[in-house]
Amino acid sequence: MVGNEGGGDNPPTSHKRPRPEAGGGGTEMDCGDGGGGERFDYSPYIKPDYKRLYPENATYTEFKVFIEATNNKDRVGNKSPIYLNHIFSSEIKGVTAIQRINANKIAVIFKQYNTANNFINNTTFLNKHEFKAFIPAAQIEKTGIIRFVPANISNRELYTKLSSIYEIIAIRRFTKKVGQQRVPLQTVSITFLSNILPDNVQYDLFSYRVFEYVPPLQQCFRCFKFNHSARICNGKQRCSICGGEHLYKECDKPTEICCVNCSGPHLAISRLCPIKMKKILEKKNKITYASATMTKQLNNDIEFPPLSPPKIDSVHKPVNKPVHAFVNKPVSVNKPVHNVNKSKVVPPKEDIKAQIVANNDVLMALVQTLVELGNKGDNTPTTMNSIREALLKNLK
Numbered sequence: 001m002v003g004n005e006g007g008g009d010n011p012p013t014s015h016k017r018p019r020p021e022a023g024g025g026g027t028e029m030d031c032g033d034g035g036g037g038e039r040f041d042y043s044p045y046i047k048p049d050y051k052r053l054y055p056e057n058a059t060y061t062e063f064k065v066f067i068e069a070t071n072n073k074d075r076v077g078n079k080s081p082i083y084l085n086h087i088f089s090s091e092i093k094g095v096t097a098i099q100r101i102n103a104n105k106i107a108v109i110f111k112q113y114n115t116a117n118n119f120i121n122n123t124t125f126l127n128k129h130e131f132k133a134f135i136p137a138a139q140i141e142k143t144g145i146i147r148f149v150p151a152n153i154s155n156r157e158l159y160t161k162l163s164s165i166y167e168i169i170a171i172r173r174f175t176k177k178v179g180q181q182r183v184p185l186q187t188v189s190i191t192f193l194s195n196i197l198p199d200n201v202q203y204d205l206f207s208y209r210v211f212e213y214v215p216p217l218q219q220c221f222r223c224f225k226f227n228h229s230a231r232i233c234n235g236k237q238r239c240s241i242c243g244g245e246h247l248y249k250e251c252d253k254p255t256e257i258c259c260v261n262c263s264g265p266h267l268a269i270s271r272l273c274p275i276k277m278k279k280i281l282e283k284k285n286k287i288t289y290a291s292a293t294m295t296k297q298l299n300n301d302i303e304f305p306p307l308s309p310p311k312i313d314s315v316h317k318p319v320n321k322p323v324h325a326f327v328n329k330p331v332s333v334n335k336p337v338h339n340v341n342k343s344k345v346v347p348p349k350e351d352i353k354a355q356i357v358a359n360n361d362v363l364m365a366l367v368q369t370l371v372e373l374g375n376k377g378d379n380t381p382t383t384m385n386s387i388r389e390a391l392l393k394n395l396k
């Protein structure tokens with residue numbers, strides 16, 4: 001869970017809406033906030049009185065609590081360490097460390113779950129210093145998605161009916177904006193009180209497979225770099241059109257489109273940007289890789305069969321041909337590898353993924369190929385061979 005300080009740490013009461021990537025299609029989806037409320041309520045359903053606290057049986061070695069200022073002016077992360085040391089050592093029990101996360105956020109580390117939980121409930125201290133404290137979601141919760149859920153089933157009904165090996169704490173229906181209205185989609189996100197996902201959830205007799213939820217890539221609307229918000233940006237204001245140091249509304253060169261990140265002829269927010277595509281792929285890989293590793297660790301020695309050596313085809317000797325192995329399955333990058341243990345044990349997918357991510361040339365060639373395929377104007381069919389040729393060309 002280290003390094004997962006970015007997105008999924010908003011408190012459960014927050015109505016911040018996750019905006020998932022729509023499987024490469026570019027459709028913008030997000031979860032309903034009940035704004036429309038026409039004939040049906042699609043607002044997120046959260047377990048009544050749910051408060052994020054560490055469970056008694058948690059087996060962590062440390063218990064992290066995030067702190068932010070309740071007013072938006074005070075930047076807790078920029079406060080003096082002397083001041084922070086002083087207030088925490090004199091007023092709070094059980095603190096073993098304080099870490100700066102960013103300008104607005106610090107993490108306070110406890111050795112025991114109950115001292116961490118007591119701190120969350122210590123309104124006297126929190127109010128006095130104008131702090132809000134919360135446990136990072138990634139520590140104790142995990143969100144997955146299920147698909148093909150009829151839109152006439154409300155979130156509340158799903159909450160009541162769905163069952164799983166882990167407790168369900170929130171249900172959110174994905175919606176799509178059509179004009180001024182939000183239209184419900186058949187995808188639903190489920191948050192579990194667990195840091196791994198179950199394979200399935202049950203709706204009466206019907207079993208839904210649970211897929212990994214990949215939160216969208218965050219892009220700053222000030223500097224247009226990634227993985228932070230404009231609120232905490234330390235970069236300069238850039239123009240999303242020409243890349244200059246001004247607001248896009250004040251752009252004096254609107255015809256000279258130049259991406260801040262790659263200098264390409266597209267807007268800085270465009271999905272045509274190879275850097276942005278690379279970041280999206282990296283994010284998907286990071287999550288699925290982490291999930292596969294976690295599942296593998298848990299299932300180790302229990303249901304994992306011994307690996308048989310891969311069969312070697314005498315005609316095509318797979319000597320140093322990682323690219324070809326990948327070319328035959330280009331789509332697998334985007335697929336959740338949630339059930340990686342159950343698939344045939346060819347080379348482990350997570351190893352291939354890790355290798356690809358580590359190899360910048362391969363990753364960029366792949367991104368370039370995807371962008372080219374997406375921009376293809378003619379009507380020639382896209383075949384395995386044409387993709388393979390494009391990829392090999394970009395690898396040179």
Ligand SMILES: [Zn+2]
Pocket residue numbers: 220221222223224225228229230233234235
């Ligand atoms: Zn920024």
Ligand SMILES: [Zn+2]
Pocket residue numbers: 239240241242243244246247248250251252253254
């Ligand atoms: Zn400009």
Ligand SMILES: [Zn+2]
Pocket residue numbers: 259260261262263264266267268272273274275276
């Ligand atoms: Zn770009």
